[in-house]
Amino acid sequence: MPMTVPLGREGGLFRALRAGAAREWDAYCWHPFVQGLAEGTLPLAAFRRYLVQDYLFLVQFARAQALAVVKAESLEAMREKGRVVQAILDETKLHLVYCREWGLDEAAVLAEPEAPETVGYTRWVMDQGFRGDILDLEVALAPCTIGYGEVAMRIEAHPGRLRDGNPYENWIVQYASPDYQAVARGAAERLDRLGESHGGAARIASLTRVFAEASRLEADFWQMGLNAS
Numbered sequence: 001m002p003m004t005v006p007l008g009r010e011g012g013l014f015r016a017l018r019a020g021a022a023r024e025w026d027a028y029c030w031h032p033f034v035q036g037l038a039e040g041t042l043p044l045a046a047f048r049r050y051l052v053q054d055y056l057f058l059v060q061f062a063r064a065q066a067l068a069v070v071k072a073e074s075l076e077a078m079r080e081k082g083r084v085v086q087a088i089l090d091e092t093k094l095h096l097v098y099c100r101e102w103g104l105d106e107a108a109v110l111a112e113p114e115a116p117e118t119v120g121y122t123r124w125v126m127d128q129g130f131r132g133d134i135l136d137l138e139v140a141l142a143p144c145t146i147g148y149g150e151v152a153m154r155i156e157a158h159p160g161r162l163r164d165g166n167p168y169e170n171w172i173v174q175y176a177s178p179d180y181q182a183v184a185r186g187a188a189e190r191l192d193r194l195g196e197s198h199g200g201a202a203r204i205a206s207l208t209r210v211f212a213e214a215s216r217l218e219a220d221f222w223q224m225g226l227n228a229s
């Protein structure tokens with residue numbers, strides 16, 4: 001399994017969660033679906049299934065991030081989370097363009113029902129926000145944002161990584177880009193700061209359960225793609 005230097009700072013909340021949920025985190029970040037992306041061997045049908053559901057996922061994920069505007073700890077954090085919501089809503093439009101390149105037209109994507117894995121993951125994240133505070137919600141959101149940064153780094157570090165003629169090259173490059181890596185790093189740093197301000201150390205057991213469950217739901221999402229092939 002390719003290893004990378006984790007994001008966040010040593011002794012910070014993100015690294016504590018990542019270590020506490022190492023089994024679920026590794027199963028997510030180095031899922032067979034991810035290995036298939038890296039080696040260019042993932043069946044095209046698995047990726048198409050993933051792409052369609054990922055559009056539906058993004059719409060629901062924007063709603064979950066909007067809940068973080070509501071739950072934010074400060075006016076500055078509200079502004080920052082508002083920008084995250086806008087970025088995801090813009091991303092949904094680009095996602096439809098990307099789907100089109102994969103032969104999936106807009107009408108087909110919009111007509112697709114949400115899979116149980118998509119409903120299960122996104123509504124569970126929102127529920128963590130409704131029942132808890134901003135830290136519970138950010139921990140539930142973290143595997144999505146930070147995880148894709150680590151997934152891309154692991155793919156880049158994989159000795160079996162195919163570059164020439166890999167059908168998934170532009171997907172990989174999108175998340176390996178300095179721009180996306182900065183987003184992932186920023187999310188890990190925000191989690192570390194919230195850990196300090198919101199009593200993360202005293203809450204580590206319950207926060208680790210939330211982080212592990214989100215990681216498990218991410219792995220289920222990859223598996224949903226593989227199950228279609």
Ligand SMILES: Cc1ncc(C[n+]2csc(CCO)c2C)c(N)n1
Binds near residue numbers: 061144
């Ligand atoms: C199942 C699934 N999990 C994570 C992502 C990655 N992702 C979703 S929204 C967003 C913007 C930052 O919050 C990022 C990186 C995805 N596309 N699909």
